[in-house]
Structure formats: structure tokens, C-alpha cells
Amino acid sequence: MTDVTLRQLRYFAVLGEELNYRRAAERLFITQPALSTAIKQLEQAFGVVLLNRNTREVALTDLGAAWLPQVQQALAGVDAVVANLVTLSGTRQGRLRVGYLIGTGADLLFRIVRHFEAAYPDVRVEPIEFDFADPTAGLAAGTTDVALIRPPVDLPEHRMLILDSETWVACLPRDHRLADRTEVHIAELLDDPIVCAPVTAGTWRDYWLAMDARGNRPPTIAAVAATYEAETTSIARGLGISFTTSSVARFYDRPGIVYVPIVDRPASHVALAWHPAAITPQADALIRHVQREWNFGEGEEVAVPATQH
Known part of the structure; x- marks a missing residue:
């Protein structure tokens, strides 16, 4: 059985929905060459062609179009399985440390915390403010479980959800x-x-x-x-x-x-970020709550880039 990673599936799902490398890469917060390489590796691993590309457009092949809804369903199933494990373990009580960069998404922070506390009253949420000296809002030092940040930040192994964009x-x-x-x-x-x-x-x-x-x-x-x-x-x-x-x-x-x-700068983003290897059940509950609240799909969980220009 040829190995396929969840990341490859996520990349294919997003590209299959966008049918545009630039938009898909922006949504995934990776470079277009990285996305193209991942898709080619997926196709080569199975000896198939999932997308037709030329200089003007990207289109799903018949095989790609048939496989896309199955991939979307599989990714949704992974989410459900993880959520069920956390629910069955009964580990959603306890403390959740939410870092936030001063002045970043203040209205979003209040909305997230208020709605999450209503859904999970047994979790004690501790918002912690950080100044510009630490734009990772405690994630780099491990003093917070999740954080509202403005990428780019020096957290190449972290994951994030883009919640808002500003000029x-x-x-x-x-x-x-x-x-x-x-x-x-x-x-x-x-x-x-x-x-x-x-x-x-x-x-x-x-x-x-x-x-x-x-x-x-x-x-x-x-x-x-x-x-x-x-x-x-x-x-x-x-x-x-x-x-x-x-x-x-x-x-x-x-x-x-x-x-x-300023009219000629790319948008600045507000993101919810976390380290996948250090995620707590409480943080997992918050992330999934935000995904539902903002109507995110599985493919919209992305790696935080080290740089952004």
C-alpha cells in the first residue's frame, strides 16, 4: 500500500476546490512551488493524473473529480474520530491558556472566549496578553496553549487558522x-x-x-x-x-x-495558532469550536510561515 499523508490530502482538497494555485497556496499559507511539488508527489506515488495544468487554468481530471469528494469526506472523518476520542476520554475539563498579541483581534478574542466558555463551562480560560517583544504570544516559549497572532512569526512547526484580514x-x-x-x-x-x-x-x-x-x-x-x-x-x-x-x-x-x-501592501492576517505536538484536549476543543464557528473546512488548517512578503 502506497503511503499518503493527511497533508497531501488537504493540499489536494483545497486545490481541487480553488482550481487555482495562487489562491490555494494563499489559503494554505504555503508557496505555490511547495503546493505544486506536493501534488506532483501524490500523483507520482500512485501513477495517476489528478489535475490538468497549463499557463491559464487548472482543471480536475475525471479521476480527480471523482476522488475529490471522497477525500473531503475522509478528512471530515478524521476530525470526527479525533473529536470522539476527546469526548470519550472526558478530558475537556481543566485550564486553557490563550495568548494574544496586544491590539490583535481584540473583538475576535472576546467573541471566541465568550462562545467557547458557554459551550465548555468546565474549562477555565486564561487570556494572557503579550507585547511586541513576543509576537508569538507565548507559543514559542510554551507558556500558552493557543494564541491569536499576526503572522509572519518564527514558528515554522506550528499550525494556524486565518480568522481575519486587514489592510x-x-x-x-x-x-x-x-x-x-x-x-x-x-x-x-x-x-x-x-x-x-x-x-x-x-x-x-x-x-x-x-x-x-x-x-x-x-x-x-x-x-x-x-x-x-x-x-x-x-x-x-x-x-x-x-x-x-x-x-x-x-x-x-x-x-x-x-x-x-497604504494601498500597495498585502493584507495582514489575524490567526489562531498552536503547536500540533503539544496540543491539549482543551486547546483541541477550542480549535474545533473555532473551525465550526468560522465554517472552516479541514484543508484550511495550515502551517504558519516563517516569512511572509
């Missing part, structure tokens, strides 16, 4: 030369001094410095801030600018600053 905005001093604009491009701001996260934030810090857009131009660091309060205070003083998301503009508005949308 980039520039946080500017109110007397900034572009403060009256209705929108800006990232290149217009790359020469400005910038307020950024501590170096411990790693990949996340580089992402919010827009390092991928700078080429050989290093950023001028105006100040380092571990919280939005410290960040916006520095900007209101005129020390520099920062890049952030549209929700921050709602939650952290204050005198002396203005937020201007």
Missing part, C-alpha cells in the same frame, strides 16, 4: 507632509524614521519595517516600542512614523497622530 495603514504625526492624504504608497514613506518593535520580535519586526520593500536601503530607527501606547506616543512627539493595521486606527486613535491607508 496596512501608516501612523503619522499630525503635521507630517502626507497627513492630509487619503491614501499613500509604501515607497513614499520608506525614507522616514520609523518606530519599530524590539529586536526580539524577529521576523515580525522585519515585516512591519517593510524590509521586503526597502531593497538595499536600511530603515532609520527613530525609537523602539513594545506597546501601541509607546508607539503612538513616540509618533505624536514627531520622532517618526510606523506601519500598522486598520483595526489599530480604531482602537488606538489619539491627539497628535493620523492614520492613512
Whole structure:
């Protein structure tokens, strides 16, 4: 019997639904070459062709179209089997440590915790806030079981569910030369001094410095801030600018600053993340609760990328 992995099945299911490598890769949070390689390995393992590809489109073969609903059913069955094991073991009592990055998905956190506590009253949920010094919200150190984060983060072995997406905005001093604009491009701001996260934030810090857009131009660091309060205070003083998301503009508005949308940056995501090898029954219950709440399919559980550009 030729081995086939759950990951290969998930990749095929998502690509079979999207019929587009770019969209499927984005949904799976992997690169298009990685997705293409996984599908080719699956086909080669069984000596079959599941999809026809050319430069314009992707289409299921007759065999692929017949197999897709069986794969979807099998993946749903795996979910059910795991859920039944946890239910039968009676291990959904206890503590659940939910980390969250300051200012990240605050409304989502309240919704998730409130609904989960109603469904699982025997589980004691402990929300734990983390500042910019640890954008993994405790996952890297193992001090939380699950966490709401903003990828990219340095957690290559973790899994996640994308819950929301937001646009980039520039946080500017109110007397900034572009403060009256209705929108800006990232290149217009790359020469400005910038307020950024501590170096411990790693990949996340580089992402919010827009390092991928700078080429050989290093950023001028105006100040380092571990919280939005410290960040916006520095900007209101005129020390520099920062890049952030549209929700921050709602939650952290204050005198002396203005937020201007950036039109040419990819969306920033909010994700629920966890380590599959360290998952507790309580965390498993929360993850499955969120999957049902957001109407996720099995294929939408994905690996957290180390980088995102």
C-alpha cells in the first residue's frame, strides 16, 4: 500500500476546490512551488493524473473529480474520530491558556472566549496578553496553549487558522507632509524614521519595517516600542512614523497622530495558532469550536510561515 499523508490530502482538497494555485497556496499559507511539488508527489506515488495544468487554468481530471469528494469526506472523518476520542476520554475539563498579541483581534478574542466558555463551562480560560517583544504570544516559549497572532512569526512547526484580514495603514504625526492624504504608497514613506518593535520580535519586526520593500536601503530607527501606547506616543512627539493595521486606527486613535491607508501592501492576517505536538484536549476543543464557528473546512488548517512578503 502506497503511503499518503493527511497533508497531501488537504493540499489536494483545497486545490481541487480553488482550481487555482495562487489562491490555494494563499489559503494554505504555503508557496505555490511547495503546493505544486506536493501534488506532483501524490500523483507520482500512485501513477495517476489528478489535475490538468497549463499557463491559464487548472482543471480536475475525471479521476480527480471523482476522488475529490471522497477525500473531503475522509478528512471530515478524521476530525470526527479525533473529536470522539476527546469526548470519550472526558478530558475537556481543566485550564486553557490563550495568548494574544496586544491590539490583535481584540473583538475576535472576546467573541471566541465568550462562545467557547458557554459551550465548555468546565474549562477555565486564561487570556494572557503579550507585547511586541513576543509576537508569538507565548507559543514559542510554551507558556500558552493557543494564541491569536499576526503572522509572519518564527514558528515554522506550528499550525494556524486565518480568522481575519486587514489592510496596512501608516501612523503619522499630525503635521507630517502626507497627513492630509487619503491614501499613500509604501515607497513614499520608506525614507522616514520609523518606530519599530524590539529586536526580539524577529521576523515580525522585519515585516512591519517593510524590509521586503526597502531593497538595499536600511530603515532609520527613530525609537523602539513594545506597546501601541509607546508607539503612538513616540509618533505624536514627531520622532517618526510606523506601519500598522486598520483595526489599530480604531482602537488606538489619539491627539497628535493620523492614520492613512497604504494601498500597495498585502493584507495582514489575524490567526489562531498552536503547536500540533503539544496540543491539549482543551486547546483541541477550542480549535474545533473555532473551525465550526468560522465554517472552516479541514484543508484550511495550515502551517504558519516563517516569512511572509
